[in-house]
Amino acid sequence: MSAVLIRTRDRSAVALVLAGVLWGTGGLAGSVLSAETGLHPLAVAAYRLLLGGCFAVGFLWLTGGLKALPRTKAVIVRLITAGALLGLFQSSYFIAVSLSSVSIATMTTIGSVPVFVAVASAVSDRRRPSRWTVLSIAVALAGLVLLRWSPVDVGASRLFGGLFFALLAGAGFATLTLVTGRQVEGLDPLRTTAFGCLIGGLLLTPAALAFGMGLSAEPKVIALALYLGAVPTALAYAAYLRGLTTAHPVLAALSALLEPVTAAVLSAVLLGDRLGPVGWSGAALLVGALALSYWRPEGR
Numbered sequence: 001m002s003a004v005l006i007r008t009r010d011r012s013a014v015a016l017v018l019a020g021v022l023w024g025t026g027g028l029a030g031s032v033l034s035a036e037t038g039l040h041p042l043a044v045a046a047y048r049l050l051l052g053g054c055f056a057v058g059f060l061w062l063t064g065g066l067k068a069l070p071r072t073k074a075v076i077v078r079l080i081t082a083g084a085l086l087g088l089f090q091s092s093y094f095i096a097v098s099l100s101s102v103s104i105a106t107m108t109t110i111g112s113v114p115v116f117v118a119v120a121s122a123v124s125d126r127r128r129p130s131r132w133t134v135l136s137i138a139v140a141l142a143g144l145v146l147l148r149w150s151p152v153d154v155g156a157s158r159l160f161g162g163l164f165f166a167l168l169a170g171a172g173f174a175t176l177t178l179v180t181g182r183q184v185e186g187l188d189p190l191r192t193t194a195f196g197c198l199i200g201g202l203l204l205t206p207a208a209l210a211f212g213m214g215l216s217a218e219p220k221v222i223a224l225a226l227y228l229g230a231v232p233t234a235l236a237y238a239a240y241l242r243g244l245t246t247a248h249p250v251l252a253a254l255s256a257l258l259e260p261v262t263a264a265v266l267s268a269v270l271l272g273d274r275l276g277p278v279g280w281s282g283a284a285l286l287v288g289a290l291a292l293s294y295w296r297p298e299g300r
Helices: 002-037 041-063 073-099 102-125 131-148 156-180 189-211 219-244 249-255 258-270 276-295
Strands: none
Touching: 002 041, 002 219, 002 249, 002 258, 041 073, 041 189, 041 219, 073 102, 073 156, 073 189, 102 131, 102 156, 102 249, 102 258, 131 249, 131 276, 156 219, 156 249, 189 219, 219 249, 258 276
């Protein structure tokens, strides 16, 4: 029995790590797509969710996964909830970026997620988080500050507005983590990803259209858009929701910290950005926090 549990935990951890790494490639792909096309970040987010949902639905159609899809009230409520939370997360994050900066918005959003999850889990389970969980979150927050923090000269009102929307984005993603961690009969991670992304993309489309969603037919632009929808969206969210089925939500939330680590490393390797000793120390702390959460797991 213990061997089965360990193997299950290993598979969940691999799925969560895969999701975090793929999300990191999505940040780079999204920024390049925005630079190449001049699209507003909300338009990029809408394309990301819509294309990701289309890829996932197409895969379900090819494999016959749509035929057995139940139409129960619980399934419909779950899909609408997942879509709304995905839309909330994406839109709030990009608003935070526009008001403050990428570093502040990312640090606040990603750093707040495990805190929100740990507090909500403690309230739900009616017990305090373990000391190892608290230590993992503390190490992760320290690592995120070292990796991502870069002071910017913005007004107080814009800074507080950016922090508010970043925390709103973190709360949205934390809620998605907690809600989708509870399984609904007949609804697997891929189905949740497919229709959740489609619904979230449709919810963002009206605002995105106001800023313009025109895409050029250049091969590079099309390839970037397709990659953004297929890999760091459809595949990454499916892997994340798969890992959530057996992993504790706190471990899942901490795995999202691999996104800024991956993005920073890719930027250093591909774009020549200098991470420096402090940045590399932050990346090491983030990886260490995730490893600590895995080896000292919170009881589910």
